[in-house]
Amino acid sequence: MDNVKIMTGNEAAAVGVKLVAPHVIAAYPITPQTKLAEMLAEYVENGVLASEYVRVESEHSSLTVCIAASAVGARVFTATSSNGLLYMHEQLHWAAGSRVPVVMCCVNRGVGAPWSIFNDQQDSFSQRDTGWIQLYCRNNQEIIDTVIQAYRIAEQVYVPVMVCYDGFILSHTKMPVAIPAEEEVSRYLPPLTPVRPLVPEDPITINPVFFPWRRDNAEGVSCDGYMDMRLKLAKAINDARETIREADREFGECFNRTYGGLVWDYRNDDAAITLVSMGSLASEATVAVDMLREKGVPAGVVALRSYRPFPKDELRALLGGKSAIIVFEKCMSYGNGGGFSSEIKTALYGMPDVPPCHNVIAGLGGRNVTPSEIADAVMSARGAIDDGHFEETYWLGCDTD
Amino acid sequence: MTQDTNLFGICTPAPGEAGNTGDWRDRRPVIDHTKCIPSVKEKEACFLCWLYCPEGIIGMSFPVTIDLDYCKGCGICAEECPPNAITMVNEVSDNG
Numbered sequence: 001m002d003n004v005k006i007m008t009g010n011e012a013a014a015v016g017v018k019l020v021a022p023h024v025i026a027a028y029p030i031t032p033q034t035k036l037a038e039m040l041a042e043y044v045e046n047g048v049l050a051s052e053y054v055r056v057e058s059e060h061s062s063l064t065v066c067i068a069a070s071a072v073g074a075r076v077f078t079a080t081s082s083n084g085l086l087y088m089h090e091q092l093h094w095a096a097g098s099r100v101p102v103v104m105c106c107v108n109r110g111v112g113a114p115w116s117i118f119n120d121q122q123d124s125f126s127q128r129d130t131g132w133i134q135l136y137c138r139n140n141q142e143i144i145d146t147v148i149q150a151y152r153i154a155e156q157v158y159v160p161v162m163v164c165y166d167g168f169i170l171s172h173t174k175m176p177v178a179i180p181a182e183e184e185v186s187r188y189l190p191p192l193t194p195v196r197p198l199v200p201e202d203p204i205t206i207n208p209v210f211f212p213w214r215r216d217n218a219e220g221v222s223c224d225g226y227m228d229m230r231l232k233l234a235k236a237i238n239d240a241r242e243t244i245r246e247a248d249r250e251f252g253e254c255f256n257r258t259y260g261g262l263v264w265d266y267r268n269d270d271a272a273i274t275l276v277s278m279g280s281l282a283s284e285a286t287v288a289v290d291m292l293r294e295k296g297v298p299a300g301v302v303a304l305r306s307y308r309p310f311p312k313d314e315l316r317a318l319l320g321g322k323s324a325i326i327v328f329e330k331c332m333s334y335g336n337g338g339g340f341s342s343e344i345k346t347a348l349y350g351m352p353d354v355p356p357c358h359n360v361i362a363g364l365g366g367r368n369v370t371p372s373e374i375a376d377a378v379m380s381a382r383g384a385i386d387d388g389h390f391e392e393t394y395w396l397g398c399d400t401d
Numbered sequence: 402m403t404q405d406t407n408l409f410g411i412c413t414p415a416p417g418e419a420g421n422t423g424d425w426r427d428r429r430p431v432i433d434h435t436k437c438i439p440s441v442k443e444k445e446a447c448f449l450c451w452l453y454c455p456e457g458i459i460g461m462s463f464p465v466t467i468d469l470d471y472c473k474g475c476g477i478c479a480e481e482c483p484p485n486a487i488t489m490v491n492e493v494s495d496n497g
Contacts, residue, residue, distance in 0.1 A: 195405075203414050204412065205411070206410060207409065208412050218418050219415075229409070229410060232408065
């Protein structure tokens with residue numbers, strides 16, 4: 001019998017972290033940090049979690065502590081949001097380049113300016129190219145389960161994993177969550193095996209200056225240059241696709257819950273119009289799809305769970321042959337267009353009969369998005385597509401004249 | 402498949418791990434062993450050059466030696482030497 005509790009997304013993440021029992025947790029406690037870091041501090045204070053909790057002076061330092069602790073072979077955790085994540089930016093690259101299996105929760109919030117503490121996905125989207133795996137959750141059950149899966153993935157491919165979930169919509173909203181048993185989690189997640197930990201018996205310098213060319217080390221062994229190391233990172237994150245699928249499959253065998261690996265879909269098989277989204281907005285789109293189906297519109301949903309690595313093969317299989325694709329996204333690439341709709345189009349490049357793709361920028365800075373608004377946007381985009389418009393961008397519920 | 406242990410940038414503490422850094426140098430330290438305290442006394446004394454050298458390439462020996470394969474020519478040893486026994490000289494003479 002599952003131990004089901006009503007909890008917020010932050011509580012679900014904290015309980016997930018407690019179950020994997022990191023050796024070191026580092027966090028900066030001030031806004032935009034969330035209750036998640038506070039709960040973990042309480043666990044440590046109350047003695048129910050034996051982690052070393054390092055309260056640092058900035059998000060840049062919290063990730064630095066995690067990188068350093070991971071380098072000596074510790075399992076680590078940190079969490080942040082919005083501008084805190086932006087402040088970590090440099091260390092995100094260092095973590096990925098150092099191939100440390102750090103796991104971090106990003107509670108998605110809008111970024112300043114102007115100041116916002118409310119939800120969108122601009123924060124993690126803007127860290128897309130740092131070499132991290134990014135997984136997006138649709139509900140609180142998926143948060144606790146994805147935190148556990150994230151360690152399994154990170155510690156197999158030695159690439160850091162960011163578990164992203166929507167601020168307030170999930171982080172502060174209570175839902176029933178089944179808590180996995182501790183022994184089951186230990187069975188699913190073996191202890192971390194560091195590749196080459198920093199220990200006194202094997203003194204090494206990590207990440208000295210690397211030159212463009214290969215070099216012979218003091219023993220005369222030919223070593224990689226900078227570009228070779230970067231190719232290894234690129235291959236590792238590409239190969240992580242299968243690791244993510246497998247981590248989810250085996251999670252299902254242990255806990256009877258799976259999330260589709262890299263993507264999930266809803267009523268998409270016989271859909272002519274597919275709504276594509278990520279995180280809680282994709283959950284909301286399923287409600288809109290039910291409303292559209294009642295009106296006789298054959299709609300479905302495809303959602304990205306893994307944004308990096310990008311699920312190109314899955315998207316081609318799920319979106320090929322549709323009559324229209326409408327992307328709903330909470331992030332922007334300023335000067336180009338919607339955050340990931342451009343990548344959806346790229347994924348479909350070269351397929352026969354590529355469907356028209358319209359995209360809707362929605363919910364920036366926490367602006368409310370209702371299922372009926374999503375359904376209306378789909379109807380209006382369908383009208384434009386019928387009129388021959390192949391690509392269009394809309395800003396939902398937003399008009400500045 | 403065996404795990405690749407070279408996933409991130411690693412070097413070990415050994416001479417030459419960063420390459421032949423001596424060729425970065427444009428000025429070379431030259432020791433006047435008649436002024437150098439440990440060289441004259443032939444016992445462990447002073448060695449401030451050894452202490453301050455950021456490259457760790459000054460030998461605690463009699464006379465004191467500098468490994469020019471790795472000396473970058475920063476001049477800290479000359480700056481710190483109490484009897485001014487070390488002079489920095491141009492690698493290339495002024496007239497070419």
